[in-house]
Amino acid sequence: MKNIHVNTGAAYDVKIGHSILSESGKLIRSISKASKAAVITDSNVFGLYADKLTSSLEKSGFECCVFSFKAGEESKSLSNLSEIYSFLIKNEITRSDIVIALGGGVVGDITGFAAATYLRGVDYVQIPTTFLSQIDSSVGGKTAVNIPDGKNLVGAFKQPKLVICDIETLSTLSEDIFSDGAAEAIKYGVIRDKALLDMITEDVHKNLDEIIYRCIDIKRAVVENDEFDTGERMILNFGHTIGHAIEKHSKHKISHGKAVAMGMVMMTRACVNDGISQPQTLNDIISACNVLSLKTEYDCDINELIPYILSDKKRASNTINIIASDVTGNAVIVKKDVHTLSDFLSCVSDKQDK
Ligand SMILES: NC(=O)c1ccc[n+]([C@@H]2O[C@H](COP(=O)([O-])OP(=O)(O)OC[C@H]3O[C@@H](n4cnc5c(N)ncnc54)[C@H](O)[C@@H]3O)[C@@H](O)[C@H]2O)c1
Structure with missing residues (x-):
C-alpha cells in the first residue's frame, strides 16, 4: 500500500x-x-x-x-x-x-x-x-x-x-465513466508532468497504479501551496473554462470529463494561435484524447459559448484568467481582457486549420 x-x-x-x-x-x-x-x-x-x-x-x-x-x-x-x-x-x-x-x-x-x-x-x-x-x-x-x-x-x-x-x-466502472476520470488525468499531465501524459497515452490500464499515484501527488502539491484556492490551485481548472461552458450549453448531455477534454484542446488551440502555447502541446493533448476515445471538438459557434465562459468563477471584473500550458507539463495563468475573448477564441475549431 x-x-x-x-x-x-x-x-x-x-x-x-x-x-x-x-x-x-x-x-x-x-x-x-x-x-x-x-x-x-x-x-x-x-x-x-x-x-x-x-x-x-x-x-x-x-x-x-x-x-x-x-x-x-x-x-x-x-x-x-x-x-x-x-x-x-x-x-x-x-x-x-x-x-x-x-x-x-x-x-x-x-x-x-x-x-x-x-x-x-x-x-x-x-x-x-x-x-x-x-x-x-x-x-x-x-x-x-x-x-x-x-x-x-x-x-x-x-x-x-x-x-x-x-x-x-x-x-466495476463502465468505460464511459472511466474516461471521465481519464480526462482529468490528462489534465494533470499537461499542467505538471509530461511523463505522466506519456504513460496515459501509452496504456492507461497498464500504467494505472502509477498514474493514480502521480495524479494524487500533483493534487497534493497544489493544494498544500494554495489550500483555499486563491492562486496556484487555479491551474487545476485547465480545460474547465471552456469545459464548464460546454457542459452548460449541452444542458449536461456532455459529461464533465468529456467536456474538459474538449475544453483542453480548444483552449490550447487558441493559446497556440496567440503564441502562449507550443504546437507540440496541442498535439500531445489530442493524441492522449484520441487514445481514450475522448472527443476533441464541440460542434457549435464559439460565440454561443462565450456568455457561459463569462459567468465563470475565474472572471474578475473585466479580466478572465486563462489557464494554459506553455509547454507540456508547465501550466501558466494568463489574464485576458473579456472584450478580446471572442477574437482570442475565434480559432478554437479545428475547421480553421484546414
Ligand atoms: N470536490 C472536488 O474537488 C471535485 C473535483 C472534481 C469533481 N467534483 C465533483 O465530482 C462529481 C463527479 O464525480 P464522478 O465522476 O465520480 O461521478 P459520480 O459520483 O456521479 O459517479 C459516476 C457513476 O459511477 C457510479 N459508480 C461509482 N463508483 C463505481 C464503481 N466502483 N463501480 C461502478 N459504478 C460506480 C456511480 O454510482 C455513478 O452512477 C461532480 O459532482 C463534480 O462536481 C468535485
Missing part, C-alpha cells in the same frame, strides 16, 4: 492500493476513536461495496449504519443533504463519531459538506470508487452541493481525516 501525506491545515494520509477496502476498518480505527460509523453511498455503489466496508468496520469495533441515495448528479442537492442530516440525527451520530463517503465525486462532495456542517462539523473519511474521485475530488477538501442557480454554489472547505483509494474498485 502506498501513502501520500497531505500537509494542509488539517493534515491527512491518502492510502492507495489494491483490495484495501477490506482493510478500511483497521485504517479508519488508526485515526478515529469513534464508536459509530455512518456510511453514505449511492444506489450503484451500495450493492457493490457497502457490505465489504461495513464488515471491515465492524471487525474494528465500529457500530455501522448505511444511507444510500439514488446515483447521479441530481442527488447532489439540498433536499438530499437534508435527508442525510435526518439520517445522522436518527442514528444518533455525535461529534465524536465518524462519517464515511463511499462512492464517486457526488457521494464525496455531498458527504463532505454534510460532515462540514452537521453539528458544526464531524470527522469524515473519503473512500472514492471512481477514477475521477480517486485522482481529484476526494483530495483537497472542497465539498459542495448544487442549487437550482448552479453547480457547487454552496459548499465548504473541509479536509477529510483519511482517504482510502482501493484501485480494485475501478474494475
Whole structure:
C-alpha cells in the first residue's frame, strides 16, 4: 500500500492500493476513536461495496449504519443533504463519531459538506470508487452541493481525516465513466508532468497504479501551496473554462470529463494561435484524447459559448484568467481582457486549420 501525506491545515494520509477496502476498518480505527460509523453511498455503489466496508468496520469495533441515495448528479442537492442530516440525527451520530463517503465525486462532495456542517462539523473519511474521485475530488477538501442557480454554489472547505483509494474498485466502472476520470488525468499531465501524459497515452490500464499515484501527488502539491484556492490551485481548472461552458450549453448531455477534454484542446488551440502555447502541446493533448476515445471538438459557434465562459468563477471584473500550458507539463495563468475573448477564441475549431 502506498501513502501520500497531505500537509494542509488539517493534515491527512491518502492510502492507495489494491483490495484495501477490506482493510478500511483497521485504517479508519488508526485515526478515529469513534464508536459509530455512518456510511453514505449511492444506489450503484451500495450493492457493490457497502457490505465489504461495513464488515471491515465492524471487525474494528465500529457500530455501522448505511444511507444510500439514488446515483447521479441530481442527488447532489439540498433536499438530499437534508435527508442525510435526518439520517445522522436518527442514528444518533455525535461529534465524536465518524462519517464515511463511499462512492464517486457526488457521494464525496455531498458527504463532505454534510460532515462540514452537521453539528458544526464531524470527522469524515473519503473512500472514492471512481477514477475521477480517486485522482481529484476526494483530495483537497472542497465539498459542495448544487442549487437550482448552479453547480457547487454552496459548499465548504473541509479536509477529510483519511482517504482510502482501493484501485480494485475501478474494475466495476463502465468505460464511459472511466474516461471521465481519464480526462482529468490528462489534465494533470499537461499542467505538471509530461511523463505522466506519456504513460496515459501509452496504456492507461497498464500504467494505472502509477498514474493514480502521480495524479494524487500533483493534487497534493497544489493544494498544500494554495489550500483555499486563491492562486496556484487555479491551474487545476485547465480545460474547465471552456469545459464548464460546454457542459452548460449541452444542458449536461456532455459529461464533465468529456467536456474538459474538449475544453483542453480548444483552449490550447487558441493559446497556440496567440503564441502562449507550443504546437507540440496541442498535439500531445489530442493524441492522449484520441487514445481514450475522448472527443476533441464541440460542434457549435464559439460565440454561443462565450456568455457561459463569462459567468465563470475565474472572471474578475473585466479580466478572465486563462489557464494554459506553455509547454507540456508547465501550466501558466494568463489574464485576458473579456472584450478580446471572442477574437482570442475565434480559432478554437479545428475547421480553421484546414
Ligand atoms: N470536490 C472536488 O474537488 C471535485 C473535483 C472534481 C469533481 N467534483 C465533483 O465530482 C462529481 C463527479 O464525480 P464522478 O465522476 O465520480 O461521478 P459520480 O459520483 O456521479 O459517479 C459516476 C457513476 O459511477 C457510479 N459508480 C461509482 N463508483 C463505481 C464503481 N466502483 N463501480 C461502478 N459504478 C460506480 C456511480 O454510482 C455513478 O452512477 C461532480 O459532482 C463534480 O462536481 C468535485
